[in-house]
Amino acid sequence: MMSISLFSQAQNLKKVRPEDVFKLGTFSQETISGINWMKDGQFYSSQILRNGAPAVVKINLETGQEAGVLLDGRTLGVDFSSYSFNAEESKALIASDVESIYRRSSKGVFYVVDLASGRKQQLMNGEKISYATLSPDNDKVAFVQNNNLYLVELASGKQTQITSDGEWNKVINGSADWVYEEEFAMAQAFQWSPDAKKIAFIRFDESQVPEFNMQLWGSLYPKDYKFKYPKAGQKNSIASIHVYDLASGKTQQMDAGTETDIYLPRIYWTKDANTLAFIRLNRLQNQLDLLHADASTGASKLILTETSQTYVDLNYNDDLQYLSDGKTFIRTSEQDGFKHIYHHNLDGSLIRQITSGNWEVTAMVGLDEKAKKLYYISTEASPLERNFYVINLNGKGKKVLTPAKGTHTINMSSDRKFYIDYHSTADVPLKVTLNEASGKELKVLEDNQALKDKLTGYALAKKEFFTFPTVDGTLLNAYLIKPADFDPSKKYPVLMYVYGGPGSQNVLNAWGSLRDFWHQQLAAEGFIVACVDNRGTGARGRDFKHSTYANLGKLEVIDQIEGAKHFAEMPFVDPSRIGIWGWSYGGYMSSLSLMIGNDVFKTAIAVAPVTTWRYYDTIYTERYLQTPQLNATGYDDNSPIMHVNKLKGNFLLIHGTGDDNVHFQNSVDLVNALINADKQFDSFYYPNKAHSISGGNATWHIYTQMTNFLKEKL
Known part of the structure; x- marks a missing residue:
C-alpha cells in the first residue's frame, strides 16, 4: 500500500522543482557507510566526519553508542578517504588524495597506522600507488605502481620490486586491464597467500591490443589520450597467472593451458597455502573452468567445467568460497535455469544443490561453518523484491529473516552473529537497522525521518x-x-x-x-x-x-x-x-x-x-x-x-x-x-x-x- 505520509495526491503541496533534485539535494537520503565489523563481535567501526576531518569510530553493538575513536584524521594530519584494518586490528591502512582512473581503479597516497601508538608510516615516500594490501602476518604491504607489483617490509622499510616489465599500454602486473576492469568488475589483480609467504597475481600482456585515441580539450593544442581497448572481434590481452615466493624471490607461472585467447578473470587461494584456484573462460564465454594449481610448480588440474549453448555468466558464478575444513567449497551457478548455491568436494564432485526453485539467489552474504548455516539474498518472494534468508548447508530449514516487502541489502558480521539491513521500498526511503542473526531487530541506525517529514x-x-x-x-x-x-x-x-x-x-x-x-x-x-x-x-x-x-x-x-x-x-x-x-x-x-x-x-x-x-x-x-x-x-x-x-x-x-x-x-x-x-x-x-x-x-x-x-x- 502507498504510504500516505510520503505520497499524496492532495492539492496545495509543493511541486518537485529541478533545483530540488539537482542542486539542493532535497530528496537525498541518509545512510550508514564505511562499516567494518570488529573481531570481538561486540563492536563495528564506521567512518564519519568530525570537526571537518575524517575519523573512524567504534560503535557498541548492544547500545549503538560510540565507544571510542580508532582513527582521527586531524591528529594524524591525513585527510583520508578510506580505511581497513588487519585481522588483529592492530594496524590500519588508510588512503588519501585518491585519484580515480577508470570505473573501479584508482591510486592514492597510502599510510600504515599503528593503532596502539598512533604512529603512521607513509608508503612509497608519498608517491601515488594502487591497491595497497597488508599481508596476513601484518609485516608487509603489497601494491601496484606504474604497472608493476611491489612489496615493502614495514619494520625495515625494505622495498622489493616483484615485477619489472610493467609498461603503459604494454604490460600490466597485479591490476586489471581496461576491459577486465569494466566487464569482470575487478581492479586489483593480486592476492596474498593465507600464510603470507606468496603473492599470486595476474599479468596482462596488452601489447597486441589495438589502441583507442581520445582527444582531451581545453588547451591550445588538444592532447591525445591513448589506451588499449579491445573492440569486438579484435585482439585481447594475453593474461597469465603467476605466484611470487617471498623466500626465494622467484616467480612461477601457473599452467592455464596452451590456448592464450582466453580469459583468466579470478584467482582465489584455497585453505591450503600452496594451492591456488582460478577461473578460466574461453573467448566466447560458453565454457567456464575451475582449476587448482600447485603454487610452487605451477602444475594445475581441472576441478569442474560448466558449458552452455549461449554463455556462462561469470557474474552468476562468482561466489566461490572454500570452507575451513579444507575439503569442500560452495559456489553459485545458474546451470538449472536459475542462480542457486551448490556445495562441492574439493575434487569438484557435487555434494548437493543447497537452494533450488524458480527464483534467483542474488547474493551470498555469509557462511556460519560452525552452525552449518548459509545466509543469502534472493528473489523468491518476487523478481521485484530482495529478501534475506538463512538455510542449513544440507538444504533444509530455510527461513526468511527480512519478511518486509521491498529491497534489502545486507552487511553481515564476520562471526555471523549480527547484520545490518538496508531496507527501502518504492514508497519509503532507506531504513538502516542492526539485527541479530535470528532476524531480531536490535536498533534503528537511520530511519530518514527528516526526509520523510520533508516529503x-x-x-x-x-x-x-x-x-x-x-x-x-x-x-x-x-x-x-x-x-x-x-x-x-x-x-x-x-x-x-x-x-x-x-x-x-x-x-x-x-x-x-x-x-x-x-x-x-x-x-x-x-x-x-x-x-x-x-x-x-x-x-x-x-x-x-x-x-x-x-x-x-x-x-x-x-x-x-x-x-x-x-x-x-x-x-x-x-x-x-x-x-x-x-x-x-x-x-x-x-x-x-x-x-x-x-x-x-x-x-x-x-x-x-x-x-x-x-x-x-x-x-x-x-x-x-x-x-x-x-x-x-x-x-x-x-x-x-x-x-x-x-x-x-x-x-x-x-x-x-x-x-x-x-x-x-x-x-x-x-x-x-x-x-x-x-x-x-x-x-x-x-x-x-x-x-x-x-x-x-x-x-x-x-x-x-x-x-x-x-x-x-x-
Whole structure:
C-alpha cells in the first residue's frame, strides 16, 4: 500500500522543482557507510566526519553508542578517504588524495597506522600507488605502481620490486586491464597467500591490443589520450597467472593451458597455502573452468567445467568460497535455469544443490561453518523484491529473516552473529537497522525521518507496478508514475525510461535515485513516466535473460514498442505523444525504438548510446553476440546506424567526448548516417566528460536540456 505520509495526491503541496533534485539535494537520503565489523563481535567501526576531518569510530553493538575513536584524521594530519584494518586490528591502512582512473581503479597516497601508538608510516615516500594490501602476518604491504607489483617490509622499510616489465599500454602486473576492469568488475589483480609467504597475481600482456585515441580539450593544442581497448572481434590481452615466493624471490607461472585467447578473470587461494584456484573462460564465454594449481610448480588440474549453448555468466558464478575444513567449497551457478548455491568436494564432485526453485539467489552474504548455516539474498518472494534468508548447508530449514516487502541489502558480521539491513521500498526511503542473526531487530541506525517529514510537503506520485503480455504472451514487469494531481479525464504524454540490457533491472520495489526524482519532476510538469523491463533483463531466470542471445536489440525493442502500444490504449494517454529515453544501453534502445517503432514513438533522447556493437568491447559484446566474424548479422541487423532512414520523430543525441566506455565515435557515426539519410535531429556533446557526464555543472545542464526538449517536443 502507498504510504500516505510520503505520497499524496492532495492539492496545495509543493511541486518537485529541478533545483530540488539537482542542486539542493532535497530528496537525498541518509545512510550508514564505511562499516567494518570488529573481531570481538561486540563492536563495528564506521567512518564519519568530525570537526571537518575524517575519523573512524567504534560503535557498541548492544547500545549503538560510540565507544571510542580508532582513527582521527586531524591528529594524524591525513585527510583520508578510506580505511581497513588487519585481522588483529592492530594496524590500519588508510588512503588519501585518491585519484580515480577508470570505473573501479584508482591510486592514492597510502599510510600504515599503528593503532596502539598512533604512529603512521607513509608508503612509497608519498608517491601515488594502487591497491595497497597488508599481508596476513601484518609485516608487509603489497601494491601496484606504474604497472608493476611491489612489496615493502614495514619494520625495515625494505622495498622489493616483484615485477619489472610493467609498461603503459604494454604490460600490466597485479591490476586489471581496461576491459577486465569494466566487464569482470575487478581492479586489483593480486592476492596474498593465507600464510603470507606468496603473492599470486595476474599479468596482462596488452601489447597486441589495438589502441583507442581520445582527444582531451581545453588547451591550445588538444592532447591525445591513448589506451588499449579491445573492440569486438579484435585482439585481447594475453593474461597469465603467476605466484611470487617471498623466500626465494622467484616467480612461477601457473599452467592455464596452451590456448592464450582466453580469459583468466579470478584467482582465489584455497585453505591450503600452496594451492591456488582460478577461473578460466574461453573467448566466447560458453565454457567456464575451475582449476587448482600447485603454487610452487605451477602444475594445475581441472576441478569442474560448466558449458552452455549461449554463455556462462561469470557474474552468476562468482561466489566461490572454500570452507575451513579444507575439503569442500560452495559456489553459485545458474546451470538449472536459475542462480542457486551448490556445495562441492574439493575434487569438484557435487555434494548437493543447497537452494533450488524458480527464483534467483542474488547474493551470498555469509557462511556460519560452525552452525552449518548459509545466509543469502534472493528473489523468491518476487523478481521485484530482495529478501534475506538463512538455510542449513544440507538444504533444509530455510527461513526468511527480512519478511518486509521491498529491497534489502545486507552487511553481515564476520562471526555471523549480527547484520545490518538496508531496507527501502518504492514508497519509503532507506531504513538502516542492526539485527541479530535470528532476524531480531536490535536498533534503528537511520530511519530518514527528516526526509520523510520533508516529503510530506511535496506532491509526489507513487510508482504503480503491473504486468502486461508481450507478443509471445510473456508477462513483462512495468511501472507508471502519474502526476500527483492526475485527472483520468485528461490526455497525458508518456515518457518511457529504458535500459534493457542483459541481466539489468529497472522495475524494482526500491527507493529511487536522482534519476527517479527527475521523473517525479517531469510528472509535476504533466508527464506520465513509464518503464518496462523487456525480455533479456534480470531476476527472472536464465531463459528469460538469454532469450536475446546472438540478436541484441531485436526482442528488447519489440517489447518496448509493445509497452508503448499498451500505454497508448489507456484512456488517459495521448497516443500521439509517447516518447522514450535512455542512457548507454538505454540510449541504444531509445534510438532503435524511435526508428523501428516510428509509428508509435514521437520523441526519443539517447545519452551515450552504443550505435553499433562493433564499436564496443570484446568481453561484454561477444558474451551476448559472439564475435563479428561469427555473427555479422547479429551486429548489424539491429544497429541504429542501419535504421536511420526510418527516423520520423524528434531525436536528441547526447554524448561526452571523453567517454572511455561507450566511445564518442558511436555518436559521430550515427550523426554521419543521419546526415546522409537527410534526417533532421538535435545533438549535444559534453567536452571531456566520461560516460556518466558528471562533474562541474554537467548534471544540472544535461537534465535541464532534456527537460526543455521534452516539454517542447512531447
